[in-house]
Amino acid sequence: MKRAVFLDRDGTLIADKDYLHRPEEVVIFPGAGAALRRLREAGFMLFIVTNQSGVGRAYFTLKDVHEVHQHLTREFAKEGVGFEKIYFAAEAPEQPSRGRKPSPEFLFDARDEFGLDLSESYFIGDKLIDLECGWNAGVKTSILVRTGYGAQAERKLNSNHKPGSALVVDDLAAAARWILNGPIE
Secondary structure (H helix, E strand, O other): OEOEEEEOOEOOOEOOOOOOOOHHHOOEOOOHHHHHHHHHHOOOEEEEEEEOHHHHOOOOOHHHHHHHHHHHHHHHHOOOOOOOEEEEEOOOOOOOOOOOOOOOHHHHHHHHHHOEOHHHOEEEEOOHHHHHHHHHHOOOEEEEEOOOOHHHHHHHOOOOOOOOOEEEEOOHHHHHHHHHHOOOO
């Protein structure tokens, strides 16, 4: 069975800009490419799992989402990083959705399509719904990054969330170091 790292998009890989839909507005966080390359070199498959409710709210189109993802894929490829697949939920929060986080359905889809062992995989994101998506799928660890909305989400972590099952780190590079090297004393 293969291991994977599932990644939120906005606030984790790139700067979170409300309803981002133009490729030229994508800002990749410094060090993200190198961190992902190290994970790939260690044998992890990489997946993006993102909610893009701007489509469901009619702020932008599916074509816009695909163009942003194509741009993102090209930019990371320049750093030697490839993604197996990008999953996105286009529905607004109040609309029915099979895959909108915190639903684990996209992780289950990836497990079935790519032969993944979710219990040896990770989810990295900047919101509580990212952690919950990972928990709902049974990943080894859900990791909260303090980039994007992560610092706010960290303050909301409380006893309602599974104790000890979330790791909080500064950014994607720190998350990758933790995955590859384990806890740093």
